[in-house]
Amino acid sequence: MLELIDITKKYKQTKAVKNMNMYIEKGEIVGLLGPNGAGKSTAISILSSLLEPTSGDVKFRNKSMIKNPKSLRQIIGIVPQEIALYEDLSAEENMKFFGRIYRLKGEKLKNKISEVLEQIGLADRRKDVVKTFSGGMKRRLNIGVAMLHDPEILIMDEPTVGIDPQSRNYILQTVKRLNKERQMTVLYTSHYMEEVEYLCDRIYIMDKGNLIASGTKDEIKQILASENTIYLKADYWNESFITKLQEKPQIHQMKVEGNEIVLVVSKDVAIFSKLAHLAEETSVQLRAVDVKQVTLEDVFLHLTGRALRD
Amino acid sequence: MRGILLAKFTTFIRNPWVFLLFTVMSIGFTLIIGYTGGNGEKITVPVAGAEEVRTGSIGKALEGNEVYHFKWQEEADMKEIVRLGEAEAGIIMEEAGYEMFIRVETPNVQLIEQTIADIYTEKIRESQVLELFQGETAAEEKAFLTAYHEAMDQPLFEITNDNFRNADSYQFDQGLHAIFGFTLFFVIYTIGYNVLPILTEKKEGIWDRMILSPLKKWEIYLANLVYSFFEGYLQIIIIFSVFHYFVGVDFYGELAGILLIMLAYTFTIVSLGIFVTALVKNIQQFNAVLPIISVSMAMIGGAFWPLEVVQSDILLALSKINPLTYGMEALNNLVLYNLPFEEILMPVSILILMGVIFMGVGIHLMEKRHI
Structure with missing residues (x-):
């Protein structure tokens, strides 16, 4: 339905996106996962025809959209990372404004506004000025205005940044419901792997402008099928313990986060006794050793050597 | 385009404080400097x-x-x-x-x-x-x-020796000069802060939404420019009306002419606002740059004191690329010197030319830089 073909975007000397290939099929929720600065926003700006790539092509229903994106623009709704609303207008006035620019008017516009406000749970606050809304409510309205013209594809750029867990859940459920009930295709970018994991059928992982993995959740996790993720906990770590861990060839990846160390190790290696021995040798008091199911975060760590939120 | 204008006007009605502040400041400063404190006394x-x-x-x-x-x-x-x-x-x-x-x-x-x-x-x-x-x-x-x-x-004939245009002498009306100067100065702020939302709307993604909609890009620009122009011009009308109807300044019967000249000046300042918005990277930079530009323009362009007292060749040369200079010149030529139409048309034409250049370069830069 919509594809990026060998897309590169260069800003002076920096390549924000490098030879990226990606496709979205109708009715899918596709996740674009990556840390801040990975190139996700640039990629979706190109995909939604807001930005011209330095090279490569964007195809919608097998037609290039680089020079004439009109047909693509008609069927996409965009939810920017920022709150793209007029703060001095009410929820309803914002909706009227964005509806009007899509040439909606009269009863049709009125009905559509009521329907969308109902969907995003703001029907009872429709007359309130946006600047009086909480962060979560603004985010919901930010999504709502993108849905007024019934887009086939909803492109969401980190729509849950900076909001409370309840609002985040509400948004995730709304996206899921839209996809299920209206077969809306969704491209969802985030650096929260749990969101992408919960929502998306297929996932693309980006880092430093490169697409480093893609596939379904299970396919991506298969990258680590032969490995285990082990979480070590202690009151404190000392230099010698960490240095010696780094020297062990069985440990493929390692990350220290406060009093926790995350290790990615081969499944067939008996590592526990070695860890216990090393802790004793370096006078580190281990509090817990835990082997967990592979997550996308682990895959990202494995592929880049960094955590998603670094 | 109507939708954008409607949203802008609604926002203006809900939040008119910046507009009112600069209007009141303009009137206040003019009253203080131009109509009190001995300048009008013998x-x-x-x-x-x-x-x-x-x-x-x-x-x-x-x-x-x-x-x-x-x-x-x-x-x-x-x-x-x-x-x-x-x-x-x-x-x-x-x-x-x-x-x-x-x-x-x-x-x-x-x-x-x-x-x-x-x-x-x-x-x-x-x-x-x-x-x-x-x-x-x-x-x-x-x-x-x-x-x-x-x-x-009642002489049979009168010999008049007008020499206000030579280098040694000029006509000066403190009250009128203050009205012209402060109006032209403060309207730069009003218009500047009305063009600024283009920058914030682009940053926040409102423009992206509009670009993806069936709206044409020229409609988006035009709506923003029309709105900025409206607010700037409204301020000018209010200020001149206050002085005409409440303070009793008769502008030598040239109020309509003044307001016509101000159409060109307002257009140029809107264009200048677009140009500055295209040059800066963010709101903080805009907030820092706008007072520097406006105060420099006012000082070099003769808003605070008559340009005839300036001796420096550098400052006089700089005044030639300053829209405010031509705004003041057109107003003085009309009201104070009562010069013929061609003498007013010249500075007005320069203002319009400057406006077109600022607008063209500004929009080109904005589009090129994707701000």
Whole structure:
């Protein structure tokens, strides 16, 4: 339905996106996962025809959209990372404004506004000025205005940044419901792997402008099928313990986060006794050793050597 | 486009404070600088003289002077006032002549002396005319003098020597200058802060939404420009109307002409706003740059003081690329100098040309930089 073909975007000397290939099929929720600065926003700006790539092509229903994106623009709704609303207008006035620019008017516009406000749970606050809304409510309205013209594809750029867990859940459920009930295709970018994991059928992982993995959740996790993720906990770590861990060839990846160390190790290696021995040798008091199911975060760590939120 | 304008106007009605602040500041500063504090008052000059001089033709001539207020004092008091520096000069007036006491030699003292000399010249002329008349009674002489004064007021022809356009002299009206200067200065802020939302809307993604919609890009720009123009022009109309209808400034009957000239100036400042918005990277930079530009423009363009007092060639050269200079020039040419249409059209044309250039380059930069 919509594809990026060998897309590169260069800003002076920096390549924000490098030879990226990606496709979205109708009715899918596709996740674009990556840390801040990975190139996700640039990629979706190109995909939604807001930005011209330095090279490569964007195809919608097998037609290039680089020079004439009109047909693509008609069927996409965009939810920017920022709150793209007029703060001095009410929820309803914002909706009227964005509806009007899509040439909606009269009863049709009125009905559509009521329907969308109902969907995003703001029907009872429709007359309130946006600047009086909480962060979560603004985010919901930010999504709502993108849905007024019934887009086939909803492109969401980190729509849950900076909001409370309840609002985040509400948004995730709304996206899921839209996809299920209206077969809306969704491209969802985030650096929260749990969101992408919960929502998306297929996932693309980006880092430093490169697409480093893609596939379904299970396919991506298969990258680590032969490995285990082990979480070590202690009151404190000392230099010698960490240095010696780094020297062990069985440990493929390692990350220290406060009093926790995350290790990615081969499944067939008996590592526990070695860890216990090393802790004793370096006078580190281990509090817990835990082997967990592979997550996308682990895959990202494995592929880049960094955590998603670094 | 109507949708954008509607949203902008609704936002303006909900949040008019910046607009009101700059409008009030403009009116306030003009009232303070232009219409209070002695600038409109006459300069007081102490004079001393005998009772017959005070009540005679010399006394009446001094009383009728439009520039100076000649205040009668005792001779000793007059000398003390001059000695203390409370007046630049004092004069002892006699029927046959005068004696000036000068504290410091200034151009003003020369003008005072010229004024006094003119009075005595006129007195001598009257005496000569009376001698020629050879009237027999005082009543006859009085009637003759009245006829003489009437004839002088309605001469057969008048020789006028207007030289305000040469380098040494110019016409200046403190009140009008303050209205023009502060209006042209403060409207830069009003328009600037109305163009600024283009930057914030682009950053926040409102523009992205509009670009993806069926709206044409030119509609988006035009709606923003029309709105900024409207608010800037509304402020100008309000300020001039307040001074015309409430303060009583008649603008020499040229209010309509002023408002027509202001159309061109407002357009140029909107374009300048677009140009500045295209150059800066963020709101903080805009907030830092706008006061620098507006104050520099006002200083170099003659908003705070007449450009005729500026001596520096560099500043005068800079004033030639300053829209405010041409705004002031067009207004002064119309109202103060009452020059013909071509003299007003010239600065107005330059303003429009500047506006077109600023707008073209500004929009080009905005599009190129994707801000």
